[in-house]
Amino acid sequence: MEPFRKINLKVLERTVVALLASTFLFSAAVECGRDAVGGGVAALESGCRAHRVSLTEFGGVGDGVTSNTEAFRAAVGHLEGASGGGLLYVPAGRWVTGPFNLTSHFTLFLDKDAVLLATTDFDEWPIIDPLPSYGRGRDLSGGRYSNLIMGSNLTDVIITGNNGTIDGQGKVWWDKFHSKELNSTRGYLLELMYSDHVLISNLTFVNSMAWNVHPVYCSNVIVSGITILAPTDSPNTDGINPDSCSGVRIEDCYIVSGDDCIAIKSGWDQYGIKVGLPSEHIVIRRLTCISPTSAVIALGSEMSGGIRNVRAEDITAINSESGVRIKTAIGRGNYVKDVYVRRMNLYTMKWVFWMTGNYGSHPDDMWDPKAIPEVKEIHYSxxxxxxxxMAGKLEGIEGAPFKNICISNVTAQVVQSKKPIWNCTYVEGVTSSVSPTPCEALPDKGQACAFPDDRLPVEDVNFCGC
Known part of the structure; x- marks a missing residue:
């Protein structure tokens, strides 16, 4: 009998990388490999990268102890600028790492049994500049700790896998945050800045230091089929926060967190007004959320670049504080407008609808008291x-009421409570077929609320095989 041949693990690993990579393509629905017409999302043959390497080729050790920061940086550096793009494969194992940057025309692919562990060695976390539209860190003034996975001014980037895991090991950060031992703002698991054509899919994010997924100043972003998990008492572990982004699609995601499951933002007071980049043309669909102390979908409170044209549908929430929450304040300026939400199923909530013009935290004392936000054209059905x-807590701004609010075909089973069923101040709008009966500021006019018939370009992007 012929003896077993010794397997060349590197050859086998390269074969696995090639097979996995060949199954992924992010392209326009018009036709794979062609641009969408009419200014739509360009086709990206991102799954078919010409160059594919494994982390182990750059000294990576998946033992859950060894730092792989330099291995990640070296691997990405090796693929940077590669003709035909590059894919970095992270095989099964527990890969400890500090912060590292991605590059353009690049795919980061995690095996189903790969766990990327954020290092708990604080010496590996440099302080970076605050975001221009915030002027400071969100937790504290000054800079902020680096994010784990980062990139700036990139195009054609995919972060994906066979449901591999990115673990922020956040407890050490949460403990230091609660005990006020941190001198700078916590970083996030994934932050991409000034980037275009981004896909984040088929991964599990757990125990982030703070926010999980944060595209900021980006365009054409798809977040699909990800799971986000954090203890419901963990501080500021928002799920997905598109921030001053245009053309975003979030779909088929499951989020359990200690803060908003999705929070749409666009900068903080005078800093956001100065940068002036709105979050716009955003689609959220088939989302499941658990967040006992926060919103399923929040708009704001940092919305000083403006938020417009947001469409959400087929939303399920269990044990969450509010379904949709609009948060703003005097000093924010700009607008939240053209928001359309339909088909929500909510179980155990404090408020179904919540909006407030008195969410008054400010980055410093330089905010403009004349910067009055405009909230209008809000449609729920x-x-x-x-x-x-409570069915609704709707609190606008004196002298600048929230206008053109429409709520139709709503049934809320309110438990016995000393709180009012509806609380409405400085709001104007209409309702239709809403139970329990809304406040006088929202009279029943017998008209269904609108939901746009047109499609946004980011909706017509499909995943295709090579």
């Missing part, structure tokens, strides 16, 4: 809610 404390 086809909502069923059970075990609710």
């Amino acid at each position: 086809d909502v069923v809610a059970e075990n609710v404390t």
Whole structure:
């Protein structure tokens, strides 16, 4: 009998990388490999990278102890500028790493049994500049700790896998945050800045230091099929936060967090007004959320670049504080407008609808008291809610009421409580077929709320095989 031949692990690993990579392509729905017409999202043959390497080729050790920061940096550096793009494969194992940057025309692919572990060695976390539209860190003034996975001014980037895991090991950060031992703002698991054509899919993010996924100043971003998990009492572990981004699609995601499951933002007070980049043309669909102390979908509170044209549908939430929450304040300026939400199923909520013009935290004392935000054209329809404390808490701004609010076809089962069923101040709008009966500021006019018939370009992007 012929003896077993010794397997060349590097050859086998390269074969696995090639097979996995060949199954992924991010391209326009018009036709794979062709641009979408009419200014749509360009086709990206991102899964078919010409160059594919494994982390182990650059000294990576997946033992859960060894730092792989330099291995990640070396691997990305090796693929930077590669003709035909590059894919970095992270095989099964527990890969400890500090912060590293991605590059353009690049795919980061995690094996189903790969766990990328954020290092708990604080010496590996440099302090970086605050975002221009915030002027300071969110936790504290000054700079902020680096994010784990980063990139700036990139195009054609994919972060994906066979549901591999990115673990922020956040408890050490949460403990230091609660005990006020940190001198700078916590970083995030994934932050891409000034980047175009980004896909984040088929991964699990757990125990982030703070926010999980943060595209900022980006365009044409798709987040699909990811899971985000954090203890519901963990501080500021927002799920997905598109920030001053245009053309975003979030779909088929499951989020359990200690803060908003999705928070759409666009900068903080005078800093956001100066940068002036709105979050716009955003689609959210088939989202499941658990967040007992925060919103399923929040708009703001940092919205000083403006938020417009947001469409959300087919939303399920269990044990969350509010379904949709609009958060703004005097000093924010700009607008939240043209928001359309339909088909929400909510179970155990404090508020079904919540909006406030008095969310008054400011980055410093230089904010403009004349910067009054405008909130208008907010449309909610086809909502069923059970075990609710209040149907709605709608609080606009004196002298600048929230206008053109429409709520239709809503049934909320309100539990017995000393709180009012509806609380409305400085709001104007209409309702239709809403139970329990809304406040006088929202009279029943018998008209269904609008939801746009047109499609946004980012909706017509499909995943295709090579």
